[in-house]
Amino acid sequence: MTDRPDGCPDGAGYRCRCRAAVERCYHSLCRHGQPRRHALEAAIEVYRWHHPEMPAARAEEIVDLWVSREALH
Amino acid sequence: MTPDPQARLETRCVEKGLKMTGQRRVIVRVLADAADHPDVGAIYRRAAAIDPRISLATVYRTLRLFEDAQVVDRVEFGDGRARYEVAAADHHHHLIDLGSGVVVEFRDAALEALKVRIARDLGYRLVGHRLELYGVRRTAPEDGAGGDDGADR
Secondary structure (H helix, E strand, O other): OOOOOOEEEEEEOOOHHHHHHHHHHHHHHHHOOOHHHHHHHHHHHHHHHHHHOOOOHHHHHHHHHHHHHHHHO | OOOOHHHHHHHHHHOOOOOOOOOHHHHHHHHHHHOOOOOOHHHHHHHHHHOOOOOOHHHHHHHHHHHHHHEEEEEEEOOOOEEEEEOOOOOOOOEEOOOOOOOEEOOOHHHHHHHHHHHHOOOOOOOOOOOEEEEEOOHHHOOOOOOOOOOOO
């Protein structure tokens, strides 16, 4: 696990729009009635476009954390 | 005159080759009347209120049948429960903007026909599929760039 709390290697998402894009994609697909797994996989694709250097497994962890944390709020 | 939602749904079932028994008609009525996305338990309770002879097993079986015939869609909203809705007659897909995460709905009759043809050519009857498109917004020609990728990461 990275020490950086938000998982964006560009730093807190201020310069990078990845987190907003990931969350928008995930929640839009859920609102459209897509299964959570499908929405998560699509959100991971969005994340990996922003951060292609990130290993796939780590990208999945980060995106899962973002959207799960969002769901708790 | 436009038929009511229950009649429309029954027609779609018949078009899919489903025999409409009395209990299936009750379940069709429950689905057609639903303004929410009921789960199996809710559908059973509503159906049993109309016909107390309906069993939970019948509801499960019928929903599976309807789902296989693409008359209803099973959807999940992240709460771990499968819910049901009448399948949209105007089936659509999603294009996902990788830069912004925006999800764009689209419909394409040629694509629908292509999916059926591919399955048929491979010796199958198409009963389901999953397709998402991912893209980056093209730069508008008037912007002068003329390139394909106008989205910044």
